[in-house]
Amino acid sequence: MGWIACNNVISDLYAMGVSRIDNVLMLLSTSTKFTTKQEDAVLPQIMSGFRDCCFAAGTQVRGGQTTRNPWVLLGGCATSVLSKDNFVLPNGAKPGDLLILTKPLGTQIAVNLNQWLDDEDTDKLKPTGMNDEDVRKGYDAATVSMMTLNRKASSLMRKYKAHAATDVTGFGILGHAQNLVECQEEELDFIIEKLPILNKIAKADDGMGRMFQLVKGYSAETSGGLLLAIDPNEADKYVAELKAANGHDIWIIGKVTSGSRKATIIPEVKIIDVALDENEKIISL
Amino acid sequence: MGWIACNNVISDLYAMGVSRIDNVLMLLSTSTKFTTKQEDAVLPQIMSGFRDCCFAAGTQVRGGQTTRNPWVLLGGCATSVLSKDNFVLPNGAKPGDLLILTKPLGTQIAVNLNQWLDDEDTDKLKPTGMNDEDVRKGYDAATVSMMTLNRKASSLMRKYKAHAATDVTGFGILGHAQNLVECQEEELDFIIEKLPILNKIAKADDGMGRMFQLVKGYSAETSGGLLLAIDPNEADKYVAELKAANGHDIWIIGKVTSGSRKATIIPEVKIIDVALDENEKIISL
Structure with a gap:
């Protein structure tokens, strides 16, 4: 903790x-x-x-x-x-930039489910469709993710000249994307097309009637990843180098367009189910 | 607040x-x-x-x-x-230095007495020997003192080359003096001979059986003054210039000697009763 x-x-x-x-x-x-x-x-x-x-x-x-x-x-x-x-000022995104997210979403839900399991609150857990082992694995994966430093993600921002970034915490991915788009020098929109989410957590939230609004982008994260806007010619290199260093996937989740300072998640957003299994339990420093 | x-x-x-x-x-x-x-x-x-x-x-x-x-x-x-x-490193006091205190003591007690008056807790107030007006005046004086910035006290530290300083807060005057003497490069003692205390507050603590240990130097202060060690040739100039700027007394309260890293208040310590009356209700910036 x-x-x-x-x-x-x-x-x-x-x-x-x-x-x-x-x-x-x-x-x-x-x-x-x-x-x-x-x-x-x-x-x-x-x-x-x-x-x-x-x-x-x-x-x-x-x-x-x-x-x-x-x-x-x-x-x-x-x-x-x-x-x-x-350092990198967080206000230089350009139309055509890609949006990268460096950690999966779902930490808040994973931690809550684990708490309910500790409290033997089976009524709350039932609609999630997760068994006890799933809950513990989700919690472990969330813990690994929350412990992973954004240090390498940060130094690569300078190397590949990222245009803007924020870390994803209490306001959820969409809340932070909205904050970030509002402070850009240019009038832009951020369009989020994919959401990488810890294994089974998106389904669990669906089962609970989307109580945490995870897929809507409002579920709070603790010690989440960086959300950054970067030149499309640099995005793949950034992803590859960070993935090599951190040992887990890094995702291009959307794009930047000219617009009116709005961040949105498209209705047909693709959910990427992120398995962080035992082999990946290496804290990335 | x-x-x-x-x-x-x-x-x-x-x-x-x-x-x-x-x-x-x-x-x-x-x-x-x-x-x-x-x-x-x-x-x-x-x-x-x-x-x-x-x-x-x-x-x-x-x-x-x-x-x-x-x-x-x-x-x-x-x-x-x-x-x-x-800036001034807090570890350069010398034998022969004088100790200056830039605000009176007693804020914690003054605030407590006022709280008891608000709570109509006359049993607690009785042994203090203070009437309602005394308590309100003490509280007002403490508020003025707590609101006064140590900014001028600070810039004069550089002007007159103070050797070491700390601000007096939660550990009381003796607690902070002890912390300060322990971090000096030389092996010194700090001898405190005078305690400037808000009007009637020392007597009030006496009446309460020294519950707050004010005269022993352990009563906590909030936003207290600076306690500093300074060359004796500079002390009077520091006091005079800060007094002129702040409009209230500043006190030479003791001295620095060679020793064994101990701060003490002498048994026959002189209590200076500090009246901060209406005329002095000017916040010193």
């Missing part, structure tokens, strides 16, 4: 093509409801996960704040100081 | 002699217990107070995070990027 929280923090810099992170502050609150024993068990694990993620990113926690709160809270603040050619 | 929270955030930079603040992020959580009406009344005020403090400090809120939580939470992260001659 500490690793994923840290990864979520530094990912904002990765989305700017910043792959050298100078400093990280950790914000942590323990729960006022914890016993001393619970606190001693949980907090060191959270803190070491957070620290380990910093090490993996080539940076360090050098300060922060700890406090007490009814809920456990975990976050941070990452800083880099760079010259202009070491 | 927003102003004071922001001031508390940026004060960490002021304690390094940094008086130009490049960027501020605001961290805010609304309470899950608020009604919409309460939220609409409280949050805009907090946010505009936070923003106004940034403007007063010559900087701006350029990002941050908002969330929901049982308790309202408020904080931030301030950043400056500077060359070495634009």
Whole structure:
């Protein structure tokens, strides 16, 4: 959990093509409801996960704040100081660009299903059509995905001169695509034609009456991938090099056209079922 | 409250002699217990107070995070990027230096007493020997003090070449003095001989059986002053110039000697009763 929280923090810099992170502050609150024993068990694990993620990113926690709160809270603040050619402004997409997504969607649902299984809440699980093993596998795959750093995705943004990017988190893929299209210098539309989604999770959401609005693009992600707009002549090279480094698929999910600052998912969107199996359980740094 | 929270955030930079603040992020959580009406009344005020403090400090809120939580939470992260001659390392105190404190102590107690008065908790207030008007005046004085920026105190640190500084917050004056003495390059002691304390607050704590340990130096402060070590030839000039700018007293409260990295308050410590009356209700920027 500490690793994923840290990864979520530094990912904002990765989305700017910043792959050298100078400093990280950790914000942590323990729960006022914890016993001393619970606190001693949980907090060191959270803190070491957070620290380990910093090490993996080539940076360090050098300060922060700890406090007490009814809920456990975990976050941070990452800083880099760079010259202009070491980051990518997120506003330079062009008509004809392709849209790339570097991690599959569905983390929120996978985590929720696993929680329901822990709570033995079979009523909630039934409509998903997933058995216990499916749920655990989905959770493991989501965890691997959330732990994967966007660092390489970020450095390749500079190498292949990506025009704009954001990381996909709380607003879902469409929410972030909309935010990104609104801040472009040119008046553009982002058209999303494919959605790579963790194995069986799209069907599970269908079964639940699309409660999470995953295929509509609104299901929240934690520590999601980068969504980037890139010249079509560079897109294949970006995908190939990142795939070689990360060991899992990277997807061209759509295109950029002249337009009116709208992001849409086409009605006949293609769902790509992403199996992250045991062999791929290698955290990409 | 927003102003004071922001001031508390940026004060960490002021304690390094940094008086130009490049960027501020605001961290805010609304309470899950608020009604919409309460939220609409409280949050805009907090946010505009936070923003106004940034403007007063010559900087701006350029990002941050908002969330929901049982308790309202408020904080931030301030950043400056500077060359070495634009800040003061906190580890260069010398034997013979004088210790200066730029704000009076007692804010935590003043705020607590005011809360008890709001709650009509007369049992708690009785031993303080303060009447209602005293409590309100103490609270007003504490508010003025907490709202006062350490910006001028900070720029004068560079002008008069202060050797080390910290801001006095959650650990109380002695806690922060101890932290500061431990990080000095030389083996020193910090001897505190005077404690400037908001009007009647020291007596109030005495009446309560020293519940807050104010005179022992452990009562927490919010947005407290700077505690700094400075060459004795510069101390009077620093005090005079900051007093002229801020309009209230600044105090030489002790001295630095060779020693064993210990901060102490002498047993016969002199309490300075600091009246911040109506005429002095000018926020020092």
